[in-house]
Amino acid sequence: MLAIAGGKGGCGKTTTTLGLAGALGRTRRTVLAVDADIDMPDLHLLAEVNGSPGLPTIEQGGRVEDATHPPQSLSGVEIVPAPQSANEGVHLPTALTRLTGYADHVLVDCPAGAGPDAATPLRVAEHVLLVTTPDPASLRDTAKTAAMARTLDTTIIGCVLTRADSVPSGVERLLDCPVLITVPPTKTPVLPEESVARAYDALASTILSKHL
Numbered sequence: 001m002l003a004i005a006g007g008k009g010g011c012g013k014t015t016t017t018l019g020l021a022g023a024l025g026r027t028r029r030t031v032l033a034v035d036a037d038i039d040m041p042d043l044h045l046l047a048e049v050n051g052s053p054g055l056p057t058i059e060q061g062g063r064v065e066d067a068t069h070p071p072q073s074l075s076g077v078e079i080v081p082a083p084q085s086a087n088e089g090v091h092l093p094t095a096l097t098r099l100t101g102y103a104d105h106v107l108v109d110c111p112a113g114a115g116p117d118a119a120t121p122l123r124v125a126e127h128v129l130l131v132t133t134p135d136p137a138s139l140r141d142t143a144k145t146a147a148m149a150r151t152l153d154t155t156i157i158g159c160v161l162t163r164a165d166s167v168p169s170g171v172e173r174l175l176d177c178p179v180l181i182t183v184p185p186t187k188t189p190v191l192p193e194e195s196v197a198r199a200y201d202a203l204a205s206t207i208l209s210k211h212l
Helices: 013-025 043-047 055-059 092-101 117-122 136-152 170-173 194-209
Strands: 002-005 031-035 077-080 105-111 127-132 155-162 180-181
Touching: 002 013, 002 117, 002 136, 013 031, 013 043, 013 077, 013 105, 013 155, 013 180, 013 194, 031 043, 031 136, 043 077, 055 092, 077 155, 077 170, 092 117, 092 127, 105 194, 117 136, 127 194, 136 170, 155 194
Parallel strands: 002 105, 002 127, 031 077, 031 105, 127 155, 155 180
Antiparallel strands: none
């Protein structure tokens, strides 16, 4: 299980989760992309699938197949939405644990920040991929996320630098991990852009080379 985490909202975690899922799917792997961001559940919106059923069904012992939604544009990818309302509670560790090993790759779109909600997926996942923009505030917050991951013994495989054409000096030193790809600034929607798709294909190749 690979957690996709970053310090600030809007840094590109959800886009990276779906972009990487699509790239892995293009290599004929099966991919489960899970929305663990309870406060801002928007993975299903980006993937253009239904918002329910999702994690609550899995946490309550339902079949994983009943809580997944395949995006029409992505082969081999299934989306598991987060709860869509505060009334629809879920015990995240239980739900995520039940998804372990369900597909060739399980990607978890994590909440932003370094608080308890963001820590929960990192306790379950074996590895984490950091996502940040070059903005100094985003980098500082992502460094806190990296420190939290190391405290929890979750292996950091690297960083995705979004809205960037190159890697500014000092970023890898600050985060103490390599920048695996840069995702160039584009107009919205982001994922259909050819340059963005190439970046995530390169990321998928790197991840597969690491046997993750």
